[in-house]
Amino acid sequence: MTPVEIIRALRRVALSPRTVLLGVLIGFGALCVLGRKAAVTNVQKDFVRITQYISPETKYYPTVNEWISIVRERIKPGQILVIVGGNSVLRGLGQPRDKIWTKRLQTELGDGYCVINFAFNSSPATDGGAVIAEALYKEFPKQIYMANAAPTQGVNPEGSLIYRFMFWDAWQKGYLDKNAANRNEKMAETHSNPLYQYQNGYVELRIRNWLDRLFYFQDFWNDVTTAHFNTVWGVYMPGPTRFLQPRNDFPDPEPDFITGVPLENRYMPATMNIELANVRGCSQYAFEEKKTPDGKWKVYEPVWAQFQVEVKGSFPEYLKKRTLILMSHSSPYYVNKLTPDEIERDGLAYTLAVKEWEKGGYSSLEYGKDYHPTQEYGDRTHLTWKGGEKLAVTVAAKVRSMSKELGYLDAK
Numbered sequence: 100m101t102p103v104e105i106i107r108a109l110r111r112v113a114l115s116p117r118t119v120l121l122g123v124l125i126g127f128g129a130l131c132v133l134g135r136k137a138a139v140t141n142v143q144k145d146f147v148r149i150t151q152y153i154s155p156e157t158k159y160y161p162t163v164n165e166w167i168s169i170v171r172e173r174i175k176p177g178q179i180l181v182i183v184g185g186n187s188v189l190r191g192l193g194q195p196r197d198k199i200w201t202k203r204l205q206t207e208l209g210d211g212y213c214v215i216n217f218a219f220n221s222s223p224a225t226d227g228g229a230v231i232a233e234a235l236y237k238e239f240p241k242q243i244y245m246a247n248a249a250p251t252q253g254v255n256p257e258g259s260l261i262y263r264f265m266f267w268d269a270w271q272k273g274y275l276d277k278n279a280a281n282r283n284e285k286m287a288e289t290h291s292n293p294l295y296q297y298q299n300g301y302v303e304l305r306i307r308n309w310l311d312r313l314f315y316f317q318d319f320w321n322d323v324t325t326a327h328f329n330t331v332w333g334v335y336m337p338g339p340t341r342f343l344q345p346r347n348d349f350p351d352p353e354p355d356f357i358t359g360v361p362l363e364n365r366y367m368p369a370t371m372n373i374e375l376a377n378v379r380g381c382s383q384y385a386f387e388e389k390k391t392p393d394g395k396w397k398v399y400e401p402v403w404a405q406f407q408v409e410v411k412g413s414f415p416e417y418l419k420k421r422t423l424i425l426m427s428h429s430s431p432y433y434v435n436k437l438t439p440d441e442i443e444r445d446g447l448a449y450t451l452a453v454k455e456w457e458k459g460g461y462s463s464l465e466y467g468k469d470y471h472p473t474q475e476y477g478d479r480t481h482l483t484w485k486g487g488e489k490l491a492v493t494v495a496a497k498v499r500s501m502s503k504e505l506g507y508l509d510a511k
Contacts, residue, residue, distance in 0.1 A: 138318040141168040145347075149190060149218065151220075152352075154220070160264055161321065163231065166217060169215065170215055179211060180212075181213065181215070182228050182245070187481060188480055193355070198487070200482065200491050204491040225414070228244065233415070234269050246425070247427045248424055248426060250449055255413075256285050279416070281416055378429045378433045385403075396444050398451065416460070428468045433479055435472075466493055467490075
């Protein structure tokens with residue numbers, strides 16, 4: 100029987116409204132069951148990092164269950180879990196998949212640790228990776244979470260507007276601590292602003308995540324689009340026909356800064372003034388506008404007071420001690436073009452920021468100040484794989500030190 104004949108036959112079948120409704124309910128129920136099955140299945144079989152094909156850049160919204168499944172499949176009994184969050188710097192932009200810095204970090208730490216990179220482009224410290232770390236804190240109590248930041252950069256406990264869906268997905272599904280007083284206080288202050296309730300689809304996001312807690316439709320569709328066929332076209336998807344392929348078929352598109360991107364495209368004269376303004380912006384609000392009469396930079400207290408308010412409410416209190424914040428210096432290519440006073444102020448700002456994070460109860464370290472401007476930096480902020488290797492060695496030493504202080508290495 101041909102498809103046309105099948106359709107004609109179905110048209111002749113008299114279906115009662117009850118039959119149609121029953122079929123719809125059965126079909127809907129089956130999809131919910133498949134969604135719950137997908138929620139406990141690792142659909143990212145060869146996961147190394149978040150690529151544009153499994154991020155909102157191409158209209159893909161990973162779920163908390165999806166990332167938890169990656170961890171559960173990857174980690175071995177007795178290992179210390181190391182989750183990397185933060186932005187494109189730690190995601191490894193400009194570093195090929197086989198040379199990404201977190202692979203070197205895994206090598207440096209050895210089999211006693213399991214390193215997983217959940218960094219997003221343009222993500223602050225409280226986004227995706229932080230959500231998964233908290234969600235798995237009781238299941239894997241021996242863990243360290245790390246992210247990166249710039250001096251005076253505060254954070255919202257719910258994450259950024261772009262990636263806030265991860266926080267509320269985990270919140271609605273009961274993975275996050277709803278009794279964390281410091282975070283609840285900060286969230287209450289934010290939500291007291293009526294404009295926030297209508298900002299960037301907040302209300303719709305809460306409703307969607309509440310429904311997904313019941314029906315697991317997001318896990319279902321993520322399973323379909325990664326393993327079977329893609330259902331959504333996006334401007335960054337590969338070609339007008341290939342975008343229908345499963346997203347797992349698409350290779351990691353990250354180029355190699357060193358061999359794949361000409362130096363003139365990494366440090367463009369046309370953007371020099373903009374980049375220098377960005378470098379200056381990392382430190383200019385950390386101190387008073389001018390030096391004191393005795394030639395010292397005086398800390399600008401209002402900025403750091405507000406900073407402490409924000410970091411106080413960023414994470415539940417008991418999670419701060421196992422959180423490592425990396426202070427990412429700008430490339431010396433740009434820093435060295437500043438005036439001597441600005442160079443001094445820039446260096447002091449990062450050192451001060453480390454102390455302020457530690458004052459807030461976190462671990463912190465700075466890196467990049469002495470890195471090679473073109474061999475170890477790919478542009479103003481991102482590292483080449485060579486710079487990534489250097490960072491991995493530094494971070495591994497800090498992670499081992501934190502593990503010892505936290506009692507993770509104590510023999511049972």
